[in-house]
Amino acid sequence: MSQLNRRQLLASSAIVILLGSPAARAAIIRGGLPWKPGAADPPTLVTPNGWHFFTPQETATVEAFVDRLIPADDLSPGGKDCGCAVYIDRQLAGPYGRFDGYYMSGPFQKGTKQQGPQSPVTPARHYRKALAAFDKACSDKFGGKVFTALSDAQRDEAIKGLEDGSLKLDGTDSKEFFKLVLKDTQNGFLADPIYGGNRNMASWKMIGFPGTHYDYRGWVDRHNQRVTLPTISIAEHPNWSG
């Protein structure tokens, strides 16, 4: 049966695409609020289907790295089990990894600290280069052992070396790399689990953030009282299973 029907032409919106060539996407809006059934731009939920960016060696290194930045203890699982490496992998494979949306025209020149980041090196390229350099630096410092072959204590020492700049990386800045990995790991730990990290809302439960509730009218007056709502996220609602 033909898809064309009476209602298809009922424009409760009045968006008409016109002016210019078919490639034009400008929308002309008049006559009412534009609206289409089912209109939405929901987030893409990360699913555990392999690695989209990291090579197997990089995966192992990053998993080990995030597990030291966020170690497993009685407060929460470690960074690896929380999915922080998955988070970073998916981010680097996507718009974040490419600096999508950034102003990327040259000339690229170094400026003052106040002028902010001026490098054309995208996060994806940064990780790729720095992870290799990091393994080489570890190998040089620890008698031929790459990061994943080190003990926990040695791993911490290597990371501290990045953090204070004493562990030099070939062709890339240690401190900048450390700051990047730390920020990405912690973002992955604290962001909504739909992005691959913060599995089971581990960090939110740890700190006492109840998650994505939208209606606190029954709580705003209850000063100094612990909120007893179940912890929920955009796609995880354990309280929904009757």
Added chain:
Amino acid sequence: MRSRSTWLFGTVAGIALATSAVPAGAAGIDKQNFEQVERGHYLAIAGDCAACHTLPGSNHALAGGRPIETPFGMLLAPNITPDPQTGIGAWTDQEFVNALTKGTGRHGTRLYPAMPYTYYTKLTRDDALAIRAYLTSIPAVHNPVKSNQLPFPFDMRWTLAVWDKLYFTPGTFHPDPKESAQWNRGAYLVEGPGHCGMCHTPKNFLGADEASQRFQGYALQGWFAPNITDAARRGLGGWSVADIVAYLQTGHNKTSAATGLMSETLNLSTSKMSDADLQAIAVYLKGPSGQQQTAAADPADPPAQGVMKSGAQIYADECSACHASDGKGAAGLFPSLSGSPVVQQTDPTSVLHVVLRGALSVGTKPAPTAPAMPQFGWILNDDQVAAVATYIRNSWGNSAPAVSADNVGKTRRMLVERSD
């Protein structure tokens, strides 16, 4: 504030001045009789001719070509401008009146009852001629339309002779002497030009009204047009006359918002009708005479506790920030689910439609906000939609049959096929 008739007169006067050449056969029409044209324009609004005969977004009023969805396939609404070749300009007055009241087209061919002649038959001859006068006054548009797009065997018009024999009782409206003039006016409008039963009365397998269940609701085009009898729970029993008038006039009242198919009826028809006529319609719908009360079908079993518990959680997380924890929403903005007839229809299609795809409510001059419900189809699976629908249908004093995940799945698949 300008009265409605002043507005109509002003508009119609403008249109009348743009009239084209007198079509042949327009003997009963007095071109200079502005009152008749104005009356006809108003009746065309009450009859909502534009909803079928005007292509949305088109500058050519009533020039046809708009697809009409029927249970049997597609029709294209004809051109009813006075164009002599492609419109109805060459028709005689009697042919026009026959079309409205007898369901026959030019040269006696039968019209498909997608054209609501089964309702328009109630029109008085005067009113039918007034509509003719109005249609004669609008600009003629050359737009040839092949109406019959139905597949075999429905494309055979002669079969309608049988259908008419079975289901069509021609005849003008007869006022009930026991009722007030206001009630009778409402009856005339609802049963005649308003053709409310077209959407709100259930149909049999041949698409004809189930007369014994008049106005008790009907599923069409992805929605369930609700029960508009005065029944307590599933009809308009909880609405006052003022509530009904506010709804038809502005698209909103303190508890409800019009959306979906009713938006168009509001925009093109009821929001432009007079206060007096809307009052009359409301009085008629509220009056027990001539209306059948639904035997409120109580759910066979109360809904499962687990489902209600689950639904309550979903509601708290996704719904209460607008519809509030007591289900009462916010007047004029978020409909009240508590006590809502739409929520409690036996057929839950409208509720599921709104939850799965969202819905834009109608905006009118007195109530321009047009708040929209967002869609939840992307995040709620069939079980979850079923649970929250069952929950809202059975909370805060509501009572309606539970919704199954199967039903949700069927509705979801049906809606995916639709682009509207």
Added chain:
Amino acid sequence: MARKLPHKDVVVIGLGWTGSILANELTDAGLDVVAIERGPWRDTATDFLISYAQDELRYRIQHELFLRPSQMSVTFRNNSKETALPVRTWGAFMLGNGAGGAGVHWNAETWRFLPTDFTVRSHLTQRYGANFLPQDMTIQDWGITYDQLEPHYDEFEYLCGTSGQAGNLNGSIQAGGNPFEGPRSRPYPTPPMKQGYGHALFAQAAKELGYKPFPQPSGNLSQSYTNPLAVTLGQCTYCGFCEWFGCANYSKATPQTTVLPVLLRKPNFEARTECEVMRINLDSTGKRATGVTYVDTSGEEFEQPADLVLLCAFSLFNVQLLLLSGIGKAYDPTTGQGQIGRNFTHQTVSSAIGFFDKDKYNFNPFIAAGAIGTCIDEFNGDNFDHGPAGFVGGGYIGEVQTNGRPIESTPVPPGTPAWGSKWKQALRDNYLSTIVGGSCHGSMCSYRDVYLDLDPTYKDRFGRPLMRITIDFHDNELKMSAFLTDKYAEILQKMGAKQIVKKPRKGPYDVTQYQTSHLNGGAIMGTDPGNSALNMYLQSWDVPNLFVQGASAFPQNAGYNPTGTVGALALWSAHAIRSQYLKNPGPLVHA
């Protein structure tokens, strides 16, 4: 070759707050209006869905609702000796885009400026003497008074349904409100919001210290409200995903929730989205705008002729378009000549973090809204004697914490390791019992060497020069910031904080540190063409059929969020256009 389109009476550049207000006013006047907006259409139920609006990573961290620097950015340097470099990703300010503009993701803090703010130079000179003001400070009187603007502040607040407690009703000071505010003609349209524990504790401590705290005026509504346009807003639910985000339940005053439903129904209005205005076109005299040229997403150029041009593109971009269109004279800091780009300002904000005993205090920081909070105004404007203080200006001080979002709002005490188990523990131990969202919302005076001009090197995707911002802090503002921060810290002390970390604003101005998006000036209003780009009605001195809306008109910034004043000026300007200009097009002020 640009395709010429049918004529319109009015073309509005940008469909944010001022564009929406002006378009609505002028369509009411019967004019045919088109708005050209370079971003996408956005609306509540299609773009800010309750099922995913609460996404900190997407909206707060990755800036999804904002202008993309790849579409348009700016360059920045601290002073003329430096080379300005592009802001490749936003930091110090977040720029709006799309229908509703920054009005979609603002906090909705809705303030009025003080009466003395509008006559700041003459007032300060009179009180403290001409030598009190630094030589390179270029603050000036606005050319308009608070009394002239008061009815339009009222109008904007009633359009928004602003929730608040009046402090001065027609000269009579009201308990519970801001005793320093200018007189208002009637109460706020809705009562104040509810406050959280931290906000309430601040109020209590402030009172004990002898201050007069009051609830921050808020466009997150305390109750459902229908505005004079018959548009209905909902009640805020304190979700904590307010500023930087779209509101999912119609309870934040935005163009979408107050004006656009009415505007879009009008047959004489049309919006064209994802179309970017390239320049305002002038006739051969250079004194009359003939319309605009814009491109759609395919890059095709269109010429839209119009009789009246309203530049509503946000302060920075108003100035950019003026310069790109050759309207007015570009400011030269060395000579002091030229009005376009002069007197650019931002906001001088600072804060202090209060760490409290986690066993005694639970602030539930996630129960909040963009404009929730309690403030004191004793140290704003000239509300106190600046003689001993050694600076001018001031700001409100408030506990206005808006959120407990995990990435943004998990403060740890100084000395906490940046990673590891101790980091986690500090997060856990401090999240619920720390107040990190206090604000000392200080003014910024204008200076000779803080300005806007066109960058000589960096271009946008069409090859047009980016706006260059040259800005650094001056001693005046740094002194003020330290002063306000100290005062706030005293209140935190009184509240019972066990550890206070003061963070007064320190130079140099850093374009990576967020410090509100309140960018002002560059096309300022004033009394004559020698000291301003616009007259008191926001009409361009150079091109009388051009009006330039927004905070670009501010000659300097006061110690408040600017949007209330932006809205009031837009309505004031709209009324002048309707009652005077349309009847007799031409300059409204003859200087």
